[in-house]
Amino acid sequence: MSVLVWIIYDISENKVRNKVAKACKQYGLIRVQKSVFLGRLESNRFDELGEKCLSLINEKTDSVYLFPFCQDDFRRIKVMGQGFDRKLVNDEILAEFF
Amino acid sequence: MSVLVWIIYDISENKVRNKVAKACKQYGLIRVQKSVFLGRLESNRFDELGEKCLSLINEKTDSVYLFPFCQDDFRRIKVMGQGFDRKLVNDEILAEFF
Structure with a gap:
């Protein structure tokens, strides 16, 4: 069974942050x-x-949230302001999900 | 119908950030x-x-995510490291949700 996923992190060290980003990719x-x-x-x-x-991660300094969504919940997510950085993601890519 | 909610924001101005936090409360x-x-x-x-x-918010500088969850999805959320700041929230409060 597949699940729609958002991952949000706050990681203090560049090196660790890059590793988490690489894993997500x-x-x-x-x-x-x-x-x-x-x-x-x-x-x-x-x-x-x-x-x-x-x-x-360093559990004493960093935080990571992994949010799983069914399709119904996913569609009701509200993203405001710079929540989507348009330098990183365009409407075409987003249309695959929303 | 009620929904379980996570709100995560990244807001540059203190004053605005405080207002959003106040609204959430x-x-x-x-x-x-x-x-x-x-x-x-x-x-x-x-x-x-x-x-x-x-x-x-200032839509040019700030971001806010409002994530709605059904009970099933909510239970599968993974929170790591400092995702729950134990100075702000204790197990008793969290037990109401998880």
Whole structure:
């Protein structure tokens, strides 16, 4: 079963932050803001990516949120202001999800 | 119909940030991180709070995400590291949601 996913992180060290971003990309997620990714994952891959993030971060200083959505909830998400950085993501890509 | 809600924002001006935080509190959400709130809202209140946030922020510099969840999705959210700031929220409060 696949799930729509948003990942949002706040990571203090550049090196760690880059590794988490790289993992998100490797899992096929697309970047919509500096520290925000979205995409579609199989459920087991969602869990896997969670474990990967947990193994990378410093739990005392960093935070990562992995949000799974069914299609109905996903459609009702509200993104305001610079929530989508138009330098990173365009309408064509977003149309695949919304 | 009520919905479980996470709100995450990145707002540059203190004054605006405080107003958004105040609005979240007024809508009965609880703060779990500096710029993260969660709670339960009636659907129409979810929309209302969205409009309120939009009216407060500077859309050129700020971002706000309002994430609505059904109970099933909500339970599968992964929060890592400092995602819950234990100075702001304790297990007793979190147990109401998870």
